[in-house]
Amino acid sequence: MTLPILLRVSNFRAYVWDVDDINTLRSHHHICGILTGTLPHLSSQNVFLGLPLQLMPEEVVLLVENGIAVLVDDPSAHHSPSSSVLKLWQEERLSDAKQQIALTEEKESIEASNANRAMSESAQRKRKEREERRARATVNAAPNFPTDDIPSPPPISENPSQLAVEESPDRAVVMPSAPYTVHVPASSSRLAWYAPQSHLHSSIEAGIWKYPSTLQERARCGVFRSLWEQGFYMGVGIRFGGEYLVYPGDPLRYHSHFVASVIDAPGAALRPMEIVAHGRLGTGTKKAHLLCEWNDETKVVSYFSVEWAGFG
Structure with missing residues (x-):
């Protein structure tokens, strides 16, 4: 049985510290996250970053609800063994x-x-x-x-x-035995007396997690899950005027095809200037803009694609 991935929570943000877990998230669950750590002896820290991997709140909710990962609060997860x-x-x-x-x-x-x-x-x-x-x-x-x-x-x-x-009568060659490695598990996260929070509800009750708590946050989680279930990869889309950048495959191999904005209710107001801005920006960056409308009652997402076109 595969053990769940441990998401370390600090200040209501979830981090992944294990390189193998990061590889599993990206290759098997198309969850990318953002590397936020520094790398020793590397000057361009704004270009190349290292561990830990910080996940978006929507990614955390999806992974925990699907049983892929568990939330961990290390100070309260350790118990004294007999x-x-x-x-x-x-x-x-x-x-x-x-x-x-x-x-x-x-x-x-x-x-x-x-x-x-x-x-x-x-x-x-x-x-x-x-x-x-x-x-x-x-x-x-x-x-x-x-x-x-x-x-x-x-x-x-x-x-x-x-x-x-x-x-060789004048010299003797002695071949030393090669050193070998003995693997001894030392991670405290695999011990019997280590109990991380395993469910979203219990994590919220324990006070280590609080997302989603509003209609807008529920809408973001619903839209993220809908796109994820269709096989897309998602990244942060604030640089392009939306909530997510939507990729058809791994962002290391593909450019994003869409910029997604979340509308938290079918009756939410949307100004014409916003539609124009989304259309022009999407065209300028060779992307289509997705308006993703969340219905909190039916839990269904409706999509509207905006692309700029010439007139006349």
């Missing part, structure tokens, strides 16, 4: 580490045996070739001597250790 539970946890960690060490040593022993066998065969072959070259050189240097008087080379030793001494 001595028996702590002792059992320590024994399991030690047993797991010993098992990993045994498996690693067995693997290294097999690899070392294979390597020694390959080296001994190679050394025997090289020694034989060298003796043959030496014999041919002796024959060429003394052509008048009968070949029967040439002493034969000593037999090749079958003992790999003796062979190694004969090959």
